Amino acid sequence: MSTKVRRVYGYLAEFKNASQLYKAAEKIREAGFKKWDCYTPYPVHGLDDAMGVKRSILPYFVFIGGLVGFITAITLAYTTQVGLYPTVVQGKPSNIFTTAAFFPVMFELTILFSGFTVLFGLLALIGLPRWNHPIFASKQFARVTDDKFFIAIEARDAKFSAEGTKALLDEIGGDNIELVEDDSE
Amino acid sequence: MAHQVTSKDIPTNGEHLEKSKVAKLQLITGVIGGIGLIASIIYLFVGGGVEKPETEAHESSVAHGSYAFSWLFAVFFVTTIALGGCFWTFLHNLSNSGWGTSVRRMMENLGLVFPFLIVFCIPFLFPQVQQYLWEWMTAYKQATAAHPGMDASKALMHSSNAHDHLLAAKVFYLSPGFWLLRFFFYFIGLGFFIWLVRKFSVAQDTDKNPGTKNLFAARKHSSWSMIVFAVTLTFLALDLVMALDYSWFSTMFGVYVFAGSALNSMAVLILTGIFLQKAGYLNKVVTEEHYHIMGKLCFAFTVFWAYVSFSQFFLIWYANIVEETRYFLLRNTENWNLVSLSLVFMHFALPFLALLRSDVKKKPTFMIVLCLYILVMHAVDVYHMVIPERGPSVGLVVGHHPQLWISGSWVGDVLALVTAVSGFLFLYLRNLTSVALYPHRDPRILESANLHN
Numbered sequence: 292m293s294t295k296v297r298r299v300y301g302y303l304a305e306f307k308n309a310s311q312l313y314k315a316a317e318k319i320r321e322a323g324f325k326k327w328d329c330y331t332p333y334p335v336h337g338l339d340d341a342m343g344v345k346r347s348i349l350p351y352f353v354f355i356g357g358l359v360g361f362i363t364a365i366t367l368a369y370t371t372q373v374g375l376y377p378t379v380v381q382g383k384p385s386n387i388f389t390t391a392a393f394f395p396v397m398f399e400l401t402i403l404f405s406g407f408t409v410l411f412g413l414l415a416l417i418g419l420p421r422w423n424h425p426i427f428a429s430k431q432f433a434r435v436t437d438d439k440f441f442i443a444i445e446a447r448d449a450k451f452s453a454e455g456t457k458a459l460l461d462e463i464g465g466d467n468i469e470l471v472e473d474d475s476e
Numbered sequence: 477m478a479h480q481v482t483s484k485d486i487p488t489n490g491e492h493l494e495k496s497k498v499a500k501l502q503l504i505t506g507v508i509g510g511i512g513l514i515a516s517i518i519y520l521f522v523g524g525g526v527e528k529p530e531t532e533a534h535e536s537s538v539a540h541g542s543y544a545f546s547w548l549f550a551v552f553f554v555t556t557i558a559l560g561g562c563f564w565t566f567l568h569n570l571s572n573s574g575w576g577t578s579v580r581r582m583m584e585n586l587g588l589v590f591p592f593l594i595v596f597c598i599p600f601l602f603p604q605v606q607q608y609l610w611e612w613m614t615a616y617k618q619a620t621a622a623h624p625g626m627d628a629s630k631a632l633m634h635s636s637n638a639h640d641h642l643l644a645a646k647v648f649y650l651s652p653g654f655w656l657l658r659f660f661f662y663f664i665g666l667g668f669f670i671w672l673v674r675k676f677s678v679a680q681d682t683d684k685n686p687g688t689k690n691l692f693a694a695r696k697h698s699s700w701s702m703i704v705f706a707v708t709l710t711f712l713a714l715d716l717v718m719a720l721d722y723s724w725f726s727t728m729f730g731v732y733v734f735a736g737s738a739l740n741s742m743a744v745l746i747l748t749g750i751f752l753q754k755a756g757y758l759n760k761v762v763t764e765e766h767y768h769i770m771g772k773l774c775f776a777f778t779v780f781w782a783y784v785s786f787s788q789f790f791l792i793w794y795a796n797i798v799e800e801t802r803y804f805l806l807r808n809t810e811n812w813n814l815v816s817l818s819l820v821f822m823h824f825a826l827p828f829l830a831l832l833r834s835d836v837k838k839k840p841t842f843m844i845v846l847c848l849y850i851l852v853m854h855a856v857d858v859y860h861m862v863i864p865e866r867g868p869s870v871g872l873v874v875g876h877h878p879q880l881w882i883s884g885s886w887v888g889d890v891l892a893l894v895t896a897v898s899g900f901l902f903l904y905l906r907n908l909t910s911v912a913l914y915p916h917r918d919p920r921i922l923e924s925a926n927l928h929n
Contacts, residue, residue, distance in 0.1 A: 336928045354832070381796060391793055394786060 297472040300425035301327075301445040302456050303432065304465025309335045312440040315463040316341040319442065322459060326448040330432070330441040352412040353405050360404025361397055368393040425473040432471075443471070481925035485760045490681055490912030497755060498905050505902040512895025513596070519543045519888065520599050541608025543888040544599075545866040548609060550892035551596045552716055553858045554900040556733060558593055559709050560741020561586025562670045563734075566705055569673065569698035575769055577924035578761035578914045582748050584674040585907035586741060591667025592903045596896060600716070601659070608869055612650045612722035615640050642723045642799070650722055658715060666708040669701035677918075678911050686917045709734050720865040724803050728788035733861075735784045739777035740854040743847035746770050748908075750840045757913050761925040764838040769929060771837025774850070778831065782824035806864050810880050815860050823853040855893065863889070 306312040309331065316329055320343040329338060372378070372393070377385035383392065414420070426432055426443055435441055442465065444456050453470075460468050520543055564583040568576050576583075599605045606613050616628060619640060623631040628651060632644035643650060676694040680686055710730030718729050726732075746767060752758050792800045807816050827850055836842050867880035915921060 381794065383794075391790060394790065 297474060298425075299446045300428070300471040300473045301443050301447075301451070302460055303426065303429050303441055303443045303469045303471050304460040305431065305467045306440040306442065306465060309440060311464055312442065313338060313341050315442055315460075315465065318463045319444065319459070322450065324444055324448050324450050327442065327444040330426075330435045330443065332436060332438060332440070347416065349409070349412050349416060353408045356408025356412075357401045357405035360400040360402070363404070364397040364400035365393065367400075368396050426471055428474045429469055429471045431467055431469065481760060481922060483922060485925075486916050486921060488916075490916035491757050491914065492912055493752070493755075493757060493909045495909050498909060502902060502905045502909075505898040505905065509895055509899035509902050512891065512898060516543070516547055516892060516895055517599060519891075520547060521602070521604050541605075541870050542866060542882050542885045543892070544605045544608040545863055545869070546885065546888035546892040547599060547605075548716060549859055549862040549889060550896035551593070552862060553855055553893065554596070554896045555590070555593050555712070556709075556737035556854075556858070557741050557744055557900070558586060558590035559666075559705070559712075560737040560739075561588075561744075562590055562666060562701075562705050563587075563709075563738055564741060564745065565670065565673060566698040566702045569695045570702060572695065574920045574923040575927050575929070576766070577918050577920045578758070579745065579749060579766055579770070579924075580918075581677065581912065581914050582745050582752075582908075583741075584670070584677055585911075586744060586748075586904060587670040588674055588907050589900060589903045590670060591663055593900075594663040594667075596899060597659070597663070601656070610719050610722070611869065612643050612646075612719060613652060613655075615643055615722075616647070616650070616652060639723060646722065650719065655715060658711060662708045662712050666701075666704050669697065669704050673697055673701055677915055680915055680917050681912050683917065686919075688919055691919060706734075709737065717861050720862065720869070721802065723799055726788055726792065726800065726803065728784060728791070732781075732784050732788055735777060735781040736854055736857055739774060739781055740851055742770055742774050742777065743850045743854075746774070746843055747847045748904075750844055752913065753840075761914055761921065763925075763927065765927045765929055766924075767840070767843060768834065768837045769927075771831060771843065774847075775828070775831040775837075778824060778827045778850075782820075782828070785819070806868070806880075807860060812860075812864050812880070815856065819853075819857060819860060823857055827853075859889070 304315075306315055312329060312331065313335065316338060319327060320341065329335075329342060331338070369390075372389060373385050373387075379385060383389060431439070432441060442460070444451060444460070450456075457468055457470075561583055565580065565587045567573075568580055568583060600609070603613075615632065615635070615637070619631040619635045620626070620628050623634055626634070629644045629647045632640045632647060635641070648654075673694050676690040676697070680690040683690065710733075713730050713733040717733070718724065718726065749758065749762055749767065749770070753762060789804060792804055804816075806812065827846065830846055831837065864880070866885065867878070867882065870879075870882060872879040872882055918924075
């Protein structure tokens, strides 16, 4: 038996179905918690609203990413084809009227840069990749990929207290309430 | 979180648009449409000439047939919107969608306008109108009359006009008999299918034992209806618009018209939904989530329209084949160039940027303005397809200069557009008042009312 002091991750509570989880999420939101999350076997529509999750800032990153791609394409195609080394292809002009020929490049680079921003922006915002997550210390949590719904309230939350949070989870209908300790060290 | 809609919220007999509420509008649109139609017929067959008395004797002094182009432009504009209604109805049934059940009846009503539009298209059956619009018909008749007993294709090859040789290769498709057959197939064929699919939906409203029978029947019959729709839209566009210049061809043309048609019928559906809600209907079953989805479809088809129209331009521009480039050369000559450019920035770029954000799609006032704007730009798009052909076809010459633009002809364009849009609105309102506004006994109406996306 280890005597090592472990960091408390938070409380984990199980809920029987999506509807219970949904109502519980609304109550936790109303209680003013910020650092907590719901875990479900499948996407539950409307859960974001129930949890009070704010709109992601990712779309703004993507818009800027797309714009950068668009400008890159214009600059690349125009400076090379019109400015630096004009080549006459099929009698097409090499001036501003060549722009039609650049549209595919503009389109592709806009999509490519937006795509990259989506992928890397998303990974950065959700904090992936990472080696492990403290919540995996819980044995019962494995059933989240099967048939159980969970809510975890993190100990980092300002409103968290050992007794109060447990009582709250109990009150809103959570079963098998468990104190999850980080065993990753 | 909004209140969950249950079956208690849905009226047992459904919501019906009260006839008295729209009677005035129906009367106004009906009268304008009717008077406009009579005026148009007179104008099409008797007048339509812009007198130019000061021109020299050998020059063409009267621009006959100017109004035929105005009429084609206006009728084709409303036809594309009605066709879009057919498309959304069939697509909704085919894809087994749940989200749009509460707005499906509007799609059906919009689609059912299409068969009635044959009334507006009847002038196109008369040679007096055809001779200005479709030169291939004149060429065909002249060639077969000059060489009696000869095969039409051979007769055209014997013609002294070198352009007729181009027609000889297409004579299987561009022959008056087949053209007439197709014309009736479009309206009767697709008209029957949209009527049938709508009938299943309406039958559900009064079915004593409402099950899934009608829903599944509508889904089943939407499958071949979709094929009939695709054929109808593509070849209607070819026969009415692409054939304005029989030497020109583009394999993208059908899908180009389709993209505009789907976009603008969705704009009409959004407008209908918003106006009905303002009048106090649909409030139980249509939420901002529906407008969000419909706005997303508008956005998608704005991009699709740009994609297809650019592809059409790009391939023709790059390949640089004489028969193909004429379309864009004409549309970039003189001031038509401004119209072509305005389509790029105002039909694509502006709505694209305006529709990017998700929250604006849920704002009714914003969407009213934007949808009306999209419809105006669609009118410009159809104008750009049809009207540039008018100058060369009418052949007005003033002071040795062939006229691309016939001065004063815009009056006819406006008259035709007002007439066609009024007639369209009259028919649409008639469809809307004839049945319940949404399928209140559809098995998925609650799923749709509680939509969340």
